[in-house]
Amino acid sequence: MIRARKLKNGDRVGLVAPGTRPDSAATVAFAARVVEEMGFTAVTGQHVLETHGHLAGTDQQRLQDLNGFLSDPAIAAIFCISGGFGALPLLDRLDYDAVVQNPKLIVGSDENTALLLAVHIRCALPVVLGPNLDRVRSAKSFDSLKRCVTTADAAVFETRSESIGEKRISLMYSSYNGQAAGVTLGGHLGSIISLMGTPFQPDFEGKILCLDEYNERYDTLERWFTNLFISGSLAKVSGTAFGEFAGCGARGNQTVLPIEDSFGERLKQVRKPNLFGFGFGRTNVSESLPLGVPAELDTMRGTIKVLHGAVE
Amino acid sequence: MTARPPIIKPRALRKGDVVGIVAPSSSPFEEGHIEFTYKWLDSLGLKYKLGKHIFEIYSDFAGRDEDRLEDFQTMWADPEVAGILPLRGGNGSVRLLPQLDFDMIAAKPKVLIGFSDITGLLISIYQRTGLVTFHGPSAGNFFESAYTFHYFRKAVMNGGKPIGVVVDPPADLWKPQYPPPRLVIAPGRAKGSLVGGSLTVIKQLMGTPYEMETEGKIVFLEDVGEEPYAIDSMICQLLLAGKLQKCAGIIFGESVGCKPGSSRRTVLPLNVSVERILKERLSNLGVPVVYGLRFGHGDRKFTLPLGVTATLDAGKTVCFKIEEAATL
Numbered sequence: 001m002i003r004a005r006k007l008k009n010g011d012r013v014g015l016v017a018p019g020t021r022p023d024s025a026a027t028v029a030f031a032a033r034v035v036e037e038m039g040f041t042a043v044t045g046q047h048v049l050e051t052h053g054h055l056a057g058t059d060q061q062r063l064q065d066l067n068g069f070l071s072d073p074a075i076a077a078i079f080c081i082s083g084g085f086g087a088l089p090l091l092d093r094l095d096y097d098a099v100v101q102n103p104k105l106i107v108g109s110d111e112n113t114a115l116l117l118a119v120h121i122r123c124a125l126p127v128v129l130g131p132n133l134d135r136v137r138s139a140k141s142f143d144s145l146k147r148c149v150t151t152a153d154a155a156v157f158e159t160r161s162e163s164i165g166e167k168r169i170s171l172m173y174s175s176y177n178g179q180a181a182g183v184t185l186g187g188h189l190g191s192i193i194s195l196m197g198t199p200f201q202p203d204f205e206g207k208i209l210c211l212d213e214y215n216e217r218y219d220t221l222e223r224w225f226t227n228l229f230i231s232g233s234l235a236k237v238s239g240t241a242f243g244e245f246a247g248c249g250a251r252g253n254q255t256v257l258p259i260e261d262s263f264g265e266r267l268k269q270v271r272k273p274n275l276f277g278f279g280f281g282r283t284n285v286s287e288s289l290p291l292g293v294p295a296e297l298d299t300m301r302g303t304i305k306v307l308h309g310a311v312e
Numbered sequence: 313m314t315a316r317p318p319i320i321k322p323r324a325l326r327k328g329d330v331v332g333i334v335a336p337s338s339s340p341f342e343e344g345h346i347e348f349t350y351k352w353l354d355s356l357g358l359k360y361k362l363g364k365h366i367f368e369i370y371s372d373f374a375g376r377d378e379d380r381l382e383d384f385q386t387m388w389a390d391p392e393v394a395g396i397l398p399l400r401g402g403n404g405s406v407r408l409l410p411q412l413d414f415d416m417i418a419a420k421p422k423v424l425i426g427f428s429d430i431t432g433l434l435i436s437i438y439q440r441t442g443l444v445t446f447h448g449p450s451a452g453n454f455f456e457s458a459y460t461f462h463y464f465r466k467a468v469m470n471g472g473k474p475i476g477v478v479v480d481p482p483a484d485l486w487k488p489q490y491p492p493p494r495l496v497i498a499p500g501r502a503k504g505s506l507v508g509g510s511l512t513v514i515k516q517l518m519g520t521p522y523e524m525e526t527e528g529k530i531v532f533l534e535d536v537g538e539e540p541y542a543i544d545s546m547i548c549q550l551l552l553a554g555k556l557q558k559c560a561g562i563i564f565g566e567s568v569g570c571k572p573g574s575s576r577r578t579v580l581p582l583n584v585s586v587e588r589i590l591k592e593r594l595s596n597l598g599v600p601v602v603y604g605l606r607f608g609h610g611d612r613k614f615t616l617p618l619g620v621t622a623t624l625d626a627g628k629t630v631c632f633k634i635e636e637a638a639t640l
Contacts, residue, residue, distance in 0.1 A: 020541070020580065021582055023581075052584075053540075053541075053582060053583060053584025053589075054541050054580040054582045054583055054584060084541070084580070085541045085542070085544060085545045088545060088548045088549065088552065089548045089551070089552075089593075091552060092552060111545075190545075193515065193516075194545060194548075194549045195549075196515075196518040196519030196520075197518030197523050197549070197553040198549060198552040198553045199552070199553075200552070215577070215578050218372075219372050219402075219403045222371070222372075222403060223403060223406070223512070223513075223516050226406050226407050226516065227406075227516050227517075227518070227519065229407075230407075230409060230410060230517075230520040230521075232520075233519075254372055255369055255371070255372055256371050256372040257371035261371075262371060
């Protein structure tokens, strides 16, 4: 396994939009300031404000930004500015050799999961499932992301809790308790399913699968989770952790069970430790989680302990 | 590629036959919908049996997996039943596949017709058993238009004759529906057996033992209520998996509710049409690609049999002919 070097003050960070165009020019300016505020130097990709339909430029333009940064030794890491569909058609033309020769950290979430996993799978390089920069909107998100890219130390991720007066009551839920150890794998569920049947289909064996989604219908989420079962992937994982599913719900007024029930029932059936309630995903307070690193899931304590960071 | 069994054709339905009504996916929206179905079955001279669990509701399924599976298999095993008519799609058919008794199904060939979520059964049964299955109306809506009804009869109640040249429904001169039924994305000629269905369900089958096989085939795809970027994503996955580069031709259906902003998904401020996506992704594959044919989720749909030979000739005009008989 190779690892990217941890970032230090003044390091140059390449900003890309592999998928949907950032909301506006102001969003790109904000993203650069977030990176500068962390002490790094922001280098914004040439094409991030291009438009090609909803995409930030043509496949060729987005690829040029990505491969340009991947092969530039002066760029220490690549952060995504925004999410949305668009990384998928680039995967077969990414410069993976450049990554292997010159490992650098890649940070993103939402549909950029496809990019993270492709790089992780092809290059055996840990990556960071961290908010796209347009979502870094709280001290919690900012600090979590900065910590994740600047330290190789072990870290413990806790499930969320509700503060009621002086009390803190955990929001975690498990349909099958237990402890699981394995390398973290995951991200946006729909994007992981987009890799199934392709040369970038992840190897689920022994992994701690960490899933999140955004604005998706429960019936669609159930469909994708069924893919993981039918493809034999769930039987292979050691445990499953669920992050944020912000904006997810029923389609119209349709009768449908929430994912804690539908996914939970399936995981109970296959006897896999699982835990809902983690803080990675796509809200204003999302945390950053290293993918491709050894970790332990403990459903009684409500924690994922990452034994080593994504960086060296 | 796994060796696939030889094609088996079911006997065409005829007057006096009994059909089995089941709900392997979601339940009927309301029980009252089925009253219309009974009447139309009567008018076709078909008798019917109902699955035991079709009115049950569990999450968005018509009952638990065991119950839906039991209904489906009991009906299929019943020697008196000549055809299986799922009431509707929705969600849930793929959940049944690991438990489905494909040997029993192969031993008792009969007509299976449906669309949308039923794609999970159509593709897996066709690939596992060689049985020709039918992408056409569900029992809950085969009476929705004269066009649908016409092709339902032509496909499964036509005494073993081929469907032949597919003709579009009559166009309303003053309010034509976009897309036009025969928009040529890439010209060319193709001949191959048919396979396809709902793009979302085809995505759901990727990476599983039931993944759609496309080499040398005419692939038909359609969806409903998806934003163009979601369609783009699913097409890109099929391309990344090499599923469209070696097919004989592609027919992309009408796909109602897939215009920018007409789904219930996040609508992007910048957008693009399905037509442009198809041109960008599929026009350089070297196979003919046609967009707009009326099958799938529209009110007017023709029936496509999986596993029978068809020809597609896309030039100044488009000719799509299902030249091989789908039934005995």
